[in-house]
Amino acid sequence: MSLLDLGLLCLRLGFLSFGGGISTLAEMQHVVVDIHGAMTQQDFAYAFGLGQATPGPGILYLVPLGMKIGGPAGAFVATTCFVLPPLLLLGVLIRAWQRMAGSRWAASANRTLAPMSLGLMAAALRTVASPIVGDAPAIAGVVVATIVIFVLRVSPPLVVLLTGVVWMVGSG
Numbered sequence: 001m002s003l004l005d006l007g008l009l010c011l012r013l014g015f016l017s018f019g020g021g022i023s024t025l026a027e028m029q030h031v032v033v034d035i036h037g038a039m040t041q042q043d044f045a046y047a048f049g050l051g052q053a054t055p056g057p058g059i060l061y062l063v064p065l066g067m068k069i070g071g072p073a074g075a076f077v078a079t080t081c082f083v084l085p086p087l088l089l090l091g092v093l094i095r096a097w098q099r100m101a102g103s104r105w106a107a108s109a110n111r112t113l114a115p116m117s118l119g120l121m122a123a124a125l126r127t128v129a130s131p132i133v134g135d136a137p138a139i140a141g142v143v144v145a146t147i148v149i150f151v152l153r154v155s156p157p158l159v160v161l162l163t164g165v166v167w168m169v170g171s172g
Contacts, residue, residue: 001038003070003077010062010081017086021059023120026127028065038069042138045131046167053145053160059083064164 009031013024025048032038039047047068051061059082066078100106131138145163148154 001032001036001069003073005036006038006066006069006074007077007081010078011085014082014084014086015089017059017082020117020121021057021062021082022124023117025061025124026120029127032065032069039065041131042135043068043167045128045138048128049142050160050164050167053156053163055156064167067168 009028013028014021016027017024029041029044033041033044044065047064048061050064052058054060059079062078062082063075066075068074070077097106141163145159149156149159
């Protein structure tokens, strides 16, 4: 998968990310893993897990995903192409939404978007959880990381960093 392919995919999915970046996870996985073969399903799940364990927005999985595909340039392309266009569009939409606040149309739009977002997030959960079902080392890693963070009170960013190093070395 070239950086151009990655950038175009992230542009397209960034515009469709109602409910956050997680809502496009199933399509991202399909294109990156199934169509382009740029990484394995397990590597995709690890990239997602690493991004989710990192404090911040749900799209942080794009950083390890982009790193795996194209190194630092891949991480930059994936994140920038996913975030920048919707951010610009958001600026335009906020102005329009402020003018329509309180209208029946705005209330109807809110009622419509909420279930759509939930459905897209459910598809993302299925995509992420499926590779570790029956994968004892992956399940053990999740359990150990949880214990280390919540019982031993080790800083989550440190656990995320160490997990990322283990993943990159192990999949290298």
